């Protein structure tokens with residue numbers, strides 16, 4: 001379950017993203033490259049370094065310009081790495 005989803009930009013701003021089917025809407029923001037109302041698509045989804053969110057590179061849905069990093073914070077019991085191991089039954093080696 002996603003608790004929060006937002007865009008992390010290099011200028012330090014963190015506008016919220018409304019997730020959609022094909023792209024996420026960033027209300028009130030415009031693409032810095034092509035100037036359209038900003039819709040971002042994620043590429044290269046990965047687990048964040050703090051293990052409590054997914055992150056992906058954000059690209060403008062219109063011009064594919066790089067717009068920052070999408071961060072989706074999720075509810076997790078043990079951290080995403082551990083949750084996935086439990087959910088998918090990955091063999092664990094200690």
Ligand SMILES: [Zn+2]
Nearest residue numbers: 031034060063
């Ligand atoms: Zn654009």
